[in-house]
Amino acid sequence: MRMGNTRERWVAAVSAVALGVAAFAGCGDTGGEKSGGGGGGAGASGEFKRPITMVVPFGPGVGSDQAARLSAPVIEKEIGQQIPVVNVPGATGNTGMTKMLQGPPEQSLAIMPADTLATVVAGTSSFQLDEVAPVCRISNAPSSLWVNTKGKYKDWDALGKAAKENPGEVAVATVGKGGIDDIALGSLEQQGFKFRAVPFAEGSERKGAVLSGDTEAIFEQAGDVKENVDAGQFKPALLFADKKQEGLEGDYTLASELGVEEFLDQWRGIFANSELAPEQLKTLSDACSKVEQDPKFDEFRKKALELEGGFMDSEEFGKFVKDEQTKIKDLGAKYGVFK
Amino acid sequence: MDAITGMVQAVASGGFVFFGLILLGVFVGMLVGVLPGLTFVIGVLLILPFTYAMEASQALVLMIAVYVAGTYGGVLTSILLNIPGEPNDVPLTKDGYTMSRQGRAAEALGWAALAALVGGIVGWIALVFVSQPFAALALQFGSAEYFAIILLGLTGVLALSESSTAKSFISLFAGMLVATVGIDDIYGAVRYDFGTDLLRDGINYLAILVGVYALTESLTRFGERFGGKVAQQPGEVRTTLPGLSAIRSRAGSFVRGTSTGALISAGPGVGSTVGAFVAYGVEKQFGRHKLELGTGSPSGIIAPQAASTANVSGALIHLLVLGIPGSGASAVLLGVFQLNNISPGPQIFGQQPELISAIFAGLLLSVLAMFVMGILAARPLIRMLALPEVYITAFVVLFAYMGAFALRQSISDVWIMTAFGLLGVFMVRGGYPLAPLVLGAILGPLGERYFNTTMIRTGGDWTVFFTRPLSAVLLAITAATFALLAYRTVKENRRDRALLEQRIAAG
Numbered sequence A: 001m002r003m004g005n006t007r008e009r010w011v012a013a014v015s016a017v018a019l020g021v022a023a024f025a026g027c028g029d030t031g032g033e034k035s036g037g038g039g040g041g042a043g044a045s046g047e048f049k050r051p052i053t054m055v056v057p058f059g060p061g062v063g064s065d066q067a068a069r070l071s072a073p074v075i076e077k078e079i080g081q082q083i084p085v086v087n088v089p090g091a092t093g094n095t096g097m098t099k100m101l102q103g104p105p106e107q108s109l110a111i112m113p114a115d116t117l118a119t120v121v122a123g124t125s126s127f128q129l130d131e132v133a134p135v136c137r138i139s140n141a142p143s144s145l146w147v148n149t150k151g152k153y154k155d156w157d158a159l160g161k162a163a164k165e166n167p168g169e170v171a172v173a174t175v176g177k178g179g180i181d182d183i184a185l186g187s188l189e190q191q192g193f194k195f196r197a198v199p200f201a202e203g204s205e206r207k208g209a210v211l212s213g214d215t216e217a218i219f220e221q222a223g224d225v226k227e228n229v230d231a232g233q234f235k236p237a238l239l240f241a242d243k244k245q246e247g248l249e250g251d252y253t254l255a256s257e258l259g260v261e262e263f264l265d266q267w268r269g270i271f272a273n274s275e276l277a278p279e280q281l282k283t284l285s286d287a288c289s290k291v292e293q294d295p296k297f298d299e300f301r302k303k304a305l306e307l308e309g310g311f312m313d314s315e316e317f318g319k320f321v322k323d324e325q326t327k328i329k330d331l332g333a334k335y336g337v338f339k
Numbered sequence B: 001m002d003a004i005t006g007m008v009q010a011v012a013s014g015g016f017v018f019f020g021l022i023l024l025g026v027f028v029g030m031l032v033g034v035l036p037g038l039t040f041v042i043g044v045l046l047i048l049p050f051t052y053a054m055e056a057s058q059a060l061v062l063m064i065a066v067y068v069a070g071t072y073g074g075v076l077t078s079i080l081l082n083i084p085g086e087p088n089d090v091p092l093t094k095d096g097y098t099m100s101r102q103g104r105a106a107e108a109l110g111w112a113a114l115a116a117l118v119g120g121i122v123g124w125i126a127l128v129f130v131s132q133p134f135a136a137l138a139l140q141f142g143s144a145e146y147f148a149i150i151l152l153g154l155t156g157v158l159a160l161s162e163s164s165t166a167k168s169f170i171s172l173f174a175g176m177l178v179a180t181v182g183i184d185d186i187y188g189a190v191r192y193d194f195g196t197d198l199l200r201d202g203i204n205y206l207a208i209l210v211g212v213y214a215l216t217e218s219l220t221r222f223g224e225r226f227g228g229k230v231a232q233q234p235g236e237v238r239t240t241l242p243g244l245s246a247i248r249s250r251a252g253s254f255v256r257g258t259s260t261g262a263l264i265s266a267g268p269g270v271g272s273t274v275g276a277f278v279a280y281g282v283e284k285q286f287g288r289h290k291l292e293l294g295t296g297s298p299s300g301i302i303a304p305q306a307a308s309t310a311n312v313s314g315a316l317i318h319l320l321v322l323g324i325p326g327s328g329a330s331a332v333l334l335g336v337f338q339l340n341n342i343s344p345g346p347q348i349f350g351q352q353p354e355l356i357s358a359i360f361a362g363l364l365l366s367v368l369a370m371f372v373m374g375i376l377a378a379r380p381l382i383r384m385l386a387l388p389e390v391y392i393t394a395f396v397v398l399f400a401y402m403g404a405f406a407l408r409q410s411i412s413d414v415w416i417m418t419a420f421g422l423l424g425v426f427m428v429r430g431g432y433p434l435a436p437l438v439l440g441a442i443l444g445p446l447g448e449r450y451f452n453t454t455m456i457r458t459g460g461d462w463t464v465f466f467t468r469p470l471s472a473v474l475l476a477i478t479a480a481t482f483a484l485l486a487y488r489t490v491k492e493n494r495r496d497r498a499l500l501e502q503r504i505a506a507g
Helices: A002-031 A033-045 A063-079 A091-102 A114-122 A156-165 A180-190 A203-211 A226-230 A278-288 A295-303 A314-334 B002-034 B040-051 B056-081 B087-101 B105-138 B143-159 B165-178 B205-223 B244-249 B251-264 B272-286 B299-322 B328-339 B353-376 B378-386 B389-408 B411-430 B435-458 B469-506
Strands: A053-056 A085-087 A108-113 A132-141 A143-148 A171-174 A196-199 A217-221 A234-239 A266-273
Touching: A053 A063, A053 A091, A063 A085, A063 A108, A063 A132, A063 A266, A063 A278, A063 A295, A091 A108, A091 A114, A091 A132, A091 A266, A108 A114, A108 A132, A114 A180, A114 A266, A114 A314, A132 A278, A132 A314, A143 A156, A143 A180, A143 A203, A156 A234, A171 A180, A171 A203, A180 A196, A180 A217, A180 A314, A196 B435, A203 A217, A226 A234, A266 A278, A266 A314, A278 A314, B002 B040, B002 B056, B002 B353, B002 B378, B040 B056, B040 B205, B040 B328, B040 B389, B056 B087, B056 B105, B056 B299, B056 B328, B056 B353, B056 B378, B087 B105, B087 B272, B087 B299, B105 B251, B105 B299, B105 B353, B143 B165, B143 B435, B143 B469, B165 B435, B165 B469, B205 B328, B205 B389, B205 B411, B205 B435, B244 B251, B251 B272, B251 B299, B272 B299, B299 B328, B299 B353, B328 B435, B353 B378, B389 B411
Parallel strands: A053 A085, A053 A108, A171 A196, A171 A217
Antiparallel strands: A108 A266, A132 A266, A143 A217, A143 A234
């Protein structure tokens, strides 16, 4: 008797769950994937008939998120459609990019940084470059090595000297293995400065590592360590560029002075699905050109110490991404980052 | 003094919304406390999707209000009806319900309300004054120390589990194994995805939490046809606060309960339930009124209740200072931080002073609101028991699915949540505890990450764990706990075998 009872209960329970899931799957369908298919005819005129979702493949509040939330209203005004911003973090931007590609092409955009492109080159990405169409580049900034103001090495001279004397012993906190960070450190190794890259997944852990003395330096853009610099905790030691950065104070060294010739900047761009009609891509690209003149965006750019003239239109950005891909691949191979 | 100014500012800038959220949170917390089958962990989980549109400080204040009030709401049903609304109410049911039957229900409710208030406020004082100096110290912790803390936490989960050690072990390892699925943090390697996108993104621990707490509990109750806990209505619901002289004679119970709760929560992986049980045990061993415990003694209510509520502050200190959640509820809070892209840890005190002030102020106001509402709203809350459980469970299932989907707007999480909900049912039936599974899934990846970082930093030199003093001390404590655990298991097994042999001998 007990057996029968139990089985009955189980059938009921499992079917209740199945019903719930089915109801859910149903909702998802009507709301998302299928509804976009019908609107194809509008593409040729370059107009948009429905709101476009902009995916930020990182959590709220980070640079990419701020950039997306500031550019969306500007593009909204130009194209006459709403652009809601959603955060889909995970796997250095790959989760969000996959999410964008799953949506209908004319209702989907995403913002993507150089770090995510590096995962494509490394072969660890969940999408390929020909699946996405570059719309525009909206920002660009060089990276630096920062040291703890109370740490063992207070400037590049001390840090570089230590790295030369004890190759591979001086630790630098980085984002993850095989990224832009490793390539930059590879370029230093070429010049005789061999550091040990210690990857930390979370920004706060990376910074914490420098504060606790777990690592001697950290690889970041100025915008991401601004709070620590303002609090007097970090100072720049080495800038990966061939000229001083506007707004970045301190007696830092330029990597070009050490003989490093090629740099990978941290840029951010807006990408669409490559199936989007070319006319619509043009509309978006034109609308995006207004972003850099927007006073609010300009204020953000200055605060985050991004370089001026970061904007590129669809065509220019497309070429840039291709070149950047080759560059990451070549430099990665040269410095032994991608094997 | 800065702390106080900051809190006043946080309240002032939050305005009515701030108070509104606290009242809402306290009400929800009390409600889930009263309703059997709904624990406060489920409460904070179910409210999570509604916080996505809020600012981080608002979301956290709301969740903390639910969390604190959830440690108290269950008191009402425990004392009046002998139905522990929450696991942490079990120890106080004995004396509470006995007092009720002696016609002293109002008095019992008064002692419980006062104990929750005292535990909450003392815990709050500890949070405000201990967390910052602790954070300053924690800034010096490197990845080796963090690894040792996690390892101690994992051992603590096992040591304090009420189920058999072997089953806790299996549950813990299952959680740790599950958490390795997806792309690893450091090398970007894809693990155990079996070629599916669903698993490639990894398994979000919040999806596991929703599954094994909300869905499993609903299914289990459904399987029991919501039987067992008869929801009769008590005749009279009144609260009488004790007089000053009575309080003075019970002062020791307040002190023991609060300090036990606060101290025990300093160990990672220790929730309110353990705090309440240990506090009751301490009271029984060392209390002035130890002999009257179990026969309707106020001390049997005061100690566990004060410990349960004080425990919230301990869990918050842990979460804020180290960024490591110690319990199911604080794991959900960690999720709120992460969804807002804030990483709790020693730096948070310098970088997000407003947020910290809002949390401090929110906790204090929640404790006060809980006290007032506990006295005034006891009657309507008890009325809610007349609501058939089947409706409540239906809502829980609905919210569980909404919550899982809302995590990343991904249907994958819905499937994962469902899978863990079903797994949870089988685990409960097999007598496997769920808490180690969840904490393994949360702490496992952190431990792995800190271990890897330490190894990369030192170039593979593992002696660093023993040469750094703090790490060495923590590992020694871990080893001692582990030895105790092994001893206990062997003893248990021997006793079981002896029993079995006796039974066989007896035919």
